[in-house]
Amino acid sequence: MNEIVCVSPVDGREVARRPAWSDAALAAALDAARSAQREWARVPVPDRVAAALRFLEAIRALNPQIVPELAWQMGRPVRYNGELRSLEERVRYMAAIAADALAPVRPADARPGFERFVSRDPVGIVLVIAPWNYPYLTAVNTIIPALIAGNAVILKHAAQTLLVGERFAEALAQAGLPDGLFSNVLLSHEQTARLLGSGAINHASFTGSVAGGKAISRAVAGTYTTLGLELGGKDPAYVRADARLDHAIENLVDGSFYNSGQSCCGVERIYVHADVYDRFVEGFAAGAAAYVLGDPLDPATTLGPMAATRFADLVRAHTADALAKGARALLDPAAFPAHQERGPYLAPQVLVNVDHGMQVMVDESFGPVIGIMKVSGDAEAVRLMNDSPFGLTASIWSSDLEATRALAEQVQAGTVYMNRCDYLDPGLAWTGVKDSGRGASLSAIGYDMLTRPKSYHLRYTL
Structure with a gap:
């Protein structure tokens, strides 16, 4: 039976x-x-x-x-x-x-x-x-x-x-x-x-x-x-030079790692304008480092295990692929005592020096890892955001509504957000391309x- x-x-x-x-x-x-x-x-x-x-x-x-x-x-x-x-x-x-x-x-x-x-x-x-x-x-x-x-x-x-x-x-x-x-x-x-x-x-x-x-x-x-x-999806975020960085960092850290990154509309790759890249990366890494990985039954835990070891193993493979190709990891897994080299407990990870030759930037990872890539401006960001077989959601972080609206029209996604992410509004159609x-x-x-x-x-x- x-x-x-x-x-x-x-x-x-x-x-x-x-x-x-x-x-x-x-x-x-x-x-x-x-x-x-x-x-x-x-x-x-x-x-x-x-x-x-x-x-x-x-x-x-x-x-x-x-x-x-x-x-x-x-x-x-x-x-x-x-x-x-x-x-x-x-x-x-x-x-x-x-x-x-x-x-x-x-x-x-x-x-x-x-x-x-x-x-x-x-x-x-x-x-x-x-x-x-x-x-x-x-x-x-x-x-x-x-x-x-x-x-x-x-x-x-x-x-x-x-x-x-x-x-x-x-x-x-x-x-x-x-x-x-x-x-x-x-x-x-x-x-x-x-x-x-x-x-x-x-x-x-x-x-x-x-x-x-x-x-x-x-x-x-x-x-x-x-x-x-x-x-x-492989949902992208773009942080423009005019973004309010503290707001963007706080929300993108949450959008990347909430539910251990196991969200269809979770943020999986971030493109940041060169003018604010260093400050953004520093703040983002600090936010990710604050997570508490452990027993989900413990009220102090903010990051639980992934749902199964095989899902964690996929994230490990994507991370290893990126590191082998020149990416740099900003977080030390040893800082998260519950982290396992094998098993479902996986520390968050932030990767820089990434590009689209790495799985972590093109394949769905569906876990607590994020790649952050420096871009020169809007045109490069939109090109990279659209360089994906997926198109569920995308987010743009900016203080310029009209510029964001114009960019949103070019982004291939079912939902485009401004200054928010990883949210489903029941008043809007939930759809993908x-x-x-x-x-x-x-x-x-x-x-x-x-x-x-x-x-x-x-x-x-x-």
């Missing part, structure tokens, strides 16, 4: 083990979802919104349990209180805009004797394949809008965060959803591929690697299942991904 197992990065203990579902159990869940969804689609939008807000209250009540569970499952320090604040912001925003976002669209040219409008009907069954790095936020981006839009949801969560799907199921049950409308399924990769290829799913949302996105695209080939893919994916979640546009247009052309006769 296949089993899904979560092994903790904290000390290697087994956190949870669950049997994978049988094909028969999955088929029954799909049948129940279709039946429940037909009834749920008839429920008025305000009542669906009310259920989403009840879910929010239930998940809030579970947060004292969720926070240490996250530490055990994927290593995030308990001092950060899980993901509740951002989760609440997203749920409340999508609930607040639902009535307008899901309202029928009426042509501007009213015609006597006719009623004409386009409704936004639910697509049906939505499959959410969620990752471990932000296991609540990445999942809620689709789960709650999909339910509010009138869909049924099947959640397949990552093995590393096995308990997260159970908490979603618990909170949604407390919210009073109809039986079968939401299912937390435990599937192998092979079962997931068969499900995607079966045509039983109307829309699938996946957050993960480029390789995973390609595998999912292959799995749905030949079906009419639509896809939303968020596939990570190039290998960072396709489709969008959140904002009113997110609802478009989870509904289908149906036109009504009604003529009155006397």
Whole structure:
């Protein structure tokens, strides 16, 4: 019998083990979802919104349990209180805009004797394949809008965060959803591929690697299942000569190392104007050196272990490649007592003398290492920012709004920030370009991904 197992990065203990579902159990869940969804689609939008807000209250009540569970499952320090604040912001925003976002669209040219409008009907069954790095936020981006839009949801969560799907199921049950409308399924990769290829799913949302996105695209080939893919990035930052350096340093250190760098929109490479480069690097290195690496259950810890040794090993390989090619490391790992040469505990590292011949500047590291490169000005910075197969987010640090706006138009990214980074605004579409994916979640546009247009052309006769 296949089993899904979560092994903790904290000390290697087994956190949870669950049997994978049988094909028969999955088929029954799909049948129940279709039946429940037909009834749920008839429920008025305000009542669906009310259920989403009840879910929010239930998940809030579970947060004292969720926070240490996250530490055990994927290593995030308990001092950060899980993901509740951002989760609440997203749920409340999508609930607040639902009535307008899901309202029928009426042509501007009213015609006597006719009623004409386009409704936004639910697509049906939505499959959410969620990752471990932000296991609540990445999942809620689709789960709650999909339910509010009138869909049924099947959640397949990552093995590393096995308990997260159970908490979603618990909170949604407390919210009073109809039986079968939401299912937390435990599937192998092979079962997931068969499900995607079966045509039983109307829309699938996946957050993960480029390789995973390609595998999912292959799995749905030949079906009419639509896809939303968020596939990570190599997100750049550019610090202009007119930036407020103290603000840029503080925020870019956090954007680079929060969650041990395991963030799709975390900063992975920084370009700094030559006029402020030395001061920036000095301040940035000091900020990174202040992290406390250790047990994520200890409130004093600000940097926990990476979610698995294999992820830390990739970061080690990128760092070693850079050093072998002439980069210089600014931090001594020995200053972080919990640092391991092998294993998931990895000290932060800041590299200078870097270039795009090094993996750390072009390949997704997804860990606590950052390369900082000196540039001569805007043109060189934009060229280097765009020299990547990824395009999720980018940030520009400057006191000149108009100059930043002009640069932002040239940057190839789904989101361009000014004087902030590593943040998802639910009022804006979360999307990427190039290998960072396709489709969008959140904002009113997110609802478009989870509904289908149906036109009504009604003529009155006397």
